[in-house]
Amino acid sequence: MNLRAPDPAITQLPAIRHPEWEARTTGAIAYARDIFPDGMLVGRILRSPHAHARIVAIDVTAARRAPGVAAVLTDADMGGRSYRDYGQGDRPPLARGRVSFFGQEIAVVAAETEEQADAALALIEVTYEILASATTLAEATAPNAAAAYPERAPDNVATRADREFGNLSAARARAPHTARARYTYGIQAHACMEPQSTVAQWHEASGVLDIWAPTQSPRNVRGEIAHMLGLEPDKVRLHRVAVGGDFGSRVKASDIEVLAGALAIAAGRPVGIRLSRADEFAFNKRQHGSEIDLATGYDDEGNIAWRAADTTIENGAFIHGGSNMMNYASILMGSQYRLEGAVMRGRSIYTNRRPGGAFRGAGGPQAAFAIESQMDEIAGQLGMDPIDLRLRNLNRTGDTTITGWEIASSHAAECLMEVRKRLGWDAAQALASSGRGVGIALAMHVSGAIVAPATGRAEAVVEIGHNGGITLFSGCADPGTGEYAVIAQLCAQELGVAAEDILVEAMDTATTPYDPGAGSSRGTMITGGAVLAASRELADLLRGEAAGRFGCDPAQILLSGGVASFGGRSVSLGELAAGHPDSAAGVLRVHRETVVETPVVPMTHEDSAVGNLSPAYSFAVHGVEVEVDRETGAVKVLRVVAAHDAGTVVNPVGADGQVVGGVVMGLGAALGEQLLYLDGRPLVTGYGDYPMPRTTEAPPVEVVFVGDASPRGPLGAKSISEVALMPIAAAVANAVAHATGIRVRSLPITPDKIIGAGPGPRIASLWGRPDRWWSAAVRRAYPTGLFWALDRWGPRRGGGSLSPNGRRPGKIENHVFPATSRDAVAALLGHHAARPAGGATDLVVAREQGLCPATTIVALTSCPDLRACAADADGTLVIGAAATLRETAEALRTLGQTGDLALAETIGAIATPQIREMATVAGNLCQDKRCWFYRNGFDCFKRAGAGRPCYAVVGDHRYFHAVLGAGRCQAITPSDLATTLTALEAIVVVEDRAGQRQVAMGDFYRGPGEPALAEGEIVHSIRIPAAARMSSVSFRKLTLTSDGFAIVSACTRLERDGEGRIIKCRIVLGGIANTPFRARRSEALVAGRLQHGVNVAEAANAWAIDAHPLANNGWKIEAAIGVLRQSLQAALDQPYGPAG
């Protein structure tokens, strides 16, 4: 790249608004999901119901003949090609003779309507022969493991790398100490807000295929579509659309672009495939799983001498980005600090699970978590300050790492010092083991990994017309990275105009020049470099033209404000452009290709990968302060300081946003995000079960950029967007260790990992509890074959819900809006399959999940008599069943009794403001259980009949299953209102044909989320006795996000006399048993005592003796004790008088 050395004095360009800010904030901009060509068909996918099976036969005849069907395709129609991906070629477009993961695409259908497409899918007959599978890293790497991809890797090792850097034996000789541990990272979902979508339209006459699809790498996706469909690349036109997030998931083709294209060609009509959110979580790319065994050798002074790492990546059924991630993580671990030697081994492993794909950071976050956690552990061993240890071992400007990386500029030390200062690090050291703590971590990252010629090359076109209008053409796309702002800014700088005055034409492969697309943080470096070079060349042409007119040297011409000036004279750029001899039709145009100067360093598993991987390296240090609740395991991040050495900051608003967004995405990985599976089937298919940070979890992030212009990179800029994610998780782990002394090496740091580190509560032996013998025996028998037998052979009622394609709910035929509760009951009894609806916020979701086959909906919110909320003459509060949660909370706050306020507080902890606006009181009480097996189509006991197993016993049950009293079903009642209302001894008024009856809240459930209501019965109202309203009540809840369902909750209610004697005590726990659990043993230790005579800890513990947890949820007992203790203490701390 022929760029002048940047001016080191300029470290930041002026802030500008994004070129698309108006369209992106008014809803005007079109995403692929918003494209509706005339006559568009709906494309739907048939997916594998098995983790691994041979396809004996596929019969699509009936589907092809079905009404409204325009095309049905299987692999036999796809020309036998496989995706190139990263060169592996192991991914067919549709299952080829074999399905190798649950949810794999087998066939696609295009039809007039969704219903017709789904009906056609149901007509496709596939005969399977089930094969042994290996769905996890542990299964796939066990001796004699089943082969997930037998043709390619009988031992499941897809790729293997073994690299040695520097002088390992010399390094070992000078390092007397070794730190050694395994670090794992939960599998993150990209969770782009826009679910993956593609629209395709085929033009028979011209042979051009139009594609609208989100991607940050248009050429990549276009090339893959062309390759897969046997078209010339220029016959595939990828249009410009808004891209609703990428984070690596769309840098290579997903599974639907090619399928939509093939359907459009086969049908001769436009086709749209739109994944649902559940599809997106379950069947779109994800992050690869990873385990890093890291060893570090060091001496007494804290000099790091060597590192050795074994990196194991779980690819899923195809390699995709897995090998890339293994290579980059390995090499980064040999590069991040000064080392004398390193040995980096890695394997990428096939499993029978939905394949992963590239994810922001490409192994960097995982490597940083391992290195930076271990650095703190080493500092702890040496009794050294963790920042000092890092300062001692940093790469400095001018260093070349043992891996060959040339560090042309590093301000990592300044990053460390900035965080030290701004975090108040030195003073915070006194916090150790106080429950509060601070932690820091460092990361370095490439600014574009130049692993092939195509990744270091880009083109740009800049043109200026006779009226001065400037248009910049680039093949890049902007999925939120701010790239359009970056390139407009670079162009504007060179031409002396405002960035807002430049029209950016981007992404459309028919109108823009070659661009490698974003990836490995190359956007600013490579695309920006090309734009800068083209703009500079155009500026030089304009200067030359102006110099001719003014009779001066071109270097004396100043371009500013849209004019060229010298010695008091000026001329507009438009006039210069029109007058330039190279202009055509008044337009002066420059088309430039640039290639980075650094040589290519191939980085497949077969390469040594020694060499300077990138033109420049970015550094970041993140510091966090956390607060850990040792009783419940909850970790709260109080604040973050993020110091970055990114060279010159080209787009300040975007740069800041990349850092804050990266930090928060990394906090998700640190504290909650993880995709979980059972036998390759996803348990997480919505945001509700995916605790990525909400506003309530995202802490304030202080961003500071240090350093100056990098000698390499456009205007001295280096990368930001991936390194922004990399250090934060280790910083949190280090802060948690500082706050608690507990070192967690496996992300995410969910409360179980904090609580689980303790000794655990005392539970009574099962010998003395014959009521638990049967459950205990069944649980023991599950792993020995009972589960397998029930899963495989247990008869299914209804059947078929195991299909990943879901069962479409039947149509709603009637929606009735009665005027009174009497009419509602009559309507329910008068229609077949009728269900009452409050806000319908659960009903709609449950229908999609195949759990509510109602064809008639009876709205209760239309009945005024169900919405009243007022106190009776005797002080009893009556809350209408169909009052919304928001209305109810407002009314309660107005009424203002202590119990009312506690109930309002309980409501405030339920879901989100929008849900509270819609959901009703009775709807909350009657919502179905949230067990993620039950909800996600596992044909369990509750879903499919008595002969079926409970999947929670063998699957992941750490958070949302019972620890006490559960029999065949381990689910819990999700309603928080139920917990508090039980403590308030509320009465549920049930209305039926005969009139009304009253049920005590404590008797309202017959099972988890299963109210004791018969057909035609509705909840009319809730009655809360006056005494309960005036008592002291406190509700507490442990969740992973503010809108989350309770992992455990507790509500304590006390009635005290004037002397502070507790006359009555009710303690109810949510989330620990099938239904709200009255902790009578705890109540007994509180009731009758004087306020100050209550041993809170003893009372909080008392109930736990009856617990009977599953294998991995015993920690919830401890957490519930903690939540109960806090609730009891808060109730005791409330003021009391004769009545309260």
Added chain:
Amino acid sequence: MVDMSLSINGRVEHYRVTTGEMLIDILRRSGLTGTKDGCRRGECGACTVLVGGRAVLSCLTFAQAVSAPVETVEGLAGEATAFREALADLGGFQCGYCTSGMVVRAISLIREGLQDDDGELRHRMAGNLCRCTGYQGILNALRVAAGAQEVA
């Protein structure tokens, strides 16, 4: 099929609605594609609209149950100009997919009167997910637009 009249962004028109159809589908097939389908489970807030001035999820709202006027991002963009400009100046959007819902929710909060307390503000915006920004720019823009002091 039911014929019903709906007031959307101040215009009352007749719509043919299928029984059980969701408000979001009516909006999007009427060309108001600013309202986004992010999850269709009420978990992300991208489809937030105002019904009778209250912020609700159009993906969980049966169209037939709507009797009050509906306002979408298209109708609120003008009223939201200060907020939208602040989003652009403070990094309150990146990919833009959640932004429609954020704008609608923000307007409902600004109309209600914004609390100064940071925790309360975060709680009231917790129904709108964003994967790009880390929320800081959004919350700061909301404070600026509501005339509150920027706290960062």
